[in-house]
Amino acid sequence: MREIDVALGSRSYPIYIAGGLLNNLGAYLSEMPLGKKVLLVTDTNVDSLYGDKVRNLLERAGFQVAVIRVPAGENAKTLEQAAGLYDTAFDHGLDRTCPVVALGGGVVGDLSGFVAATYMRGVPFVQVPTTLLAQVDSSVGGKVAVNHPRGKNIIGAFYQPKMVLIDVDTLQTLNARELRAGLAEVIKYGIIWDKEFFAWLEENSSRVLHLETAALEYVIETCCKIKAAVVEQDETEQGRRAILNYGHTIGHAIESLSGYGTYLHGEAVAIGMIIEARLARNRNLLTDDEVTRIIQLLSQVQLPVSVPRELTAKDMIKSMYTDKKVTESKLTFALPVSIGYCKVFQGLSESEIEQVLS
Structure with a gap:
């Protein structure tokens, strides 16, 4: 496994890169000081490939998982979709210790990160990117945002994840x-x-x-x-x-x-x-x-x-x-x-x- 540390003082975090890492997600999260309720955000395409697997992995690790599926594509990066994530977070009883986990490409990561940064003024955020673009770029660095009709990524924040887990094998299902x-x-x-x-x-x-x-x-x-x-x-x-x-x-x-x-x-x-x-x-x-x-x-x-x-x-x-x-x-x-x-x-x-x- 390849490991990279993003050194940002108290906001530092690891990036893990290897094939098959998805299987270790529950174990990695269990080692972190997190609450036991998880908001797992994915899109309709990725959910059909990995949604059940990841939910089961997290549940076996002792987490209570609420899954929310957003439409695949850039049009999901909106304040309206963010509002739906907030509603699910409230309904699931997420508190400030409970993580938002983004499973998908850059759209899912940006949207989930924006919600994590703003729900209760910030809850833990974990990136599990499944596209090449997200794995090499958008999952790292803490830029989170939604789009506005007048401009892309105009509404957002800088909010670093707690971990980025990159399973290279997920690229085998990428079109x-x-x-x-x-x-x-x-x-x-x-x-x-x-x-x-x-x-x-x-x-x-x-x-x-x-x-x-x-x-x-x-x-x-x-x-x-x-x-x-x-x-x-x-x-x-x-x-x-x-x-x-x-x-x-x-x-x-x-x-x-x-x-x-x-x-x-x-x-x-x-x-x-x-x-x-x-x-x-x-x-x-x-x-x-x-x-x-x-x-x-x-x-x-x-x-x-x-x-x-x-x-x-x-x-x-x-x-x-x-x-x-x-x-x-x-x-x-x-x-x-x-x-x-x-x-x-x-x-x-x-x-x-x-x-x-x-």
């Missing part, structure tokens, strides 16, 4: 589109932090797509280590952590304008990374060769690489003003200055953004 979407975030880490990892992905992405266990464990561990390092430097995104948003300013605009769920998060981020790489090239940060390598790798894993034709540059830019990084009405982007290093730039003009969107 090909979701797997490719997760690879967008994997590639992001190579671009913003680790050029050797990016080069490894250029040579080995097919191994990930073919679900080779050794390749999956290496990728997940590498991404989690990078995210842990960034979060340890800047837990609440006051500066350096914003580099994790490379590709997301454009990507979130695509998701919002297309209607949440039309594009998977990773698909929208893939397009965003290419557009933002072109922004970096126009600022003489990236070379033409580096932009080409980014496009080729994203194309290699069959991710979309162009902005939907129905979205106008004007509408895209208007949507970007709801981005969380906007300060004093100034558009802010995380842009790579080379493959392997990224910086945050503020005050980009609408004209230079429109140029790369046209």
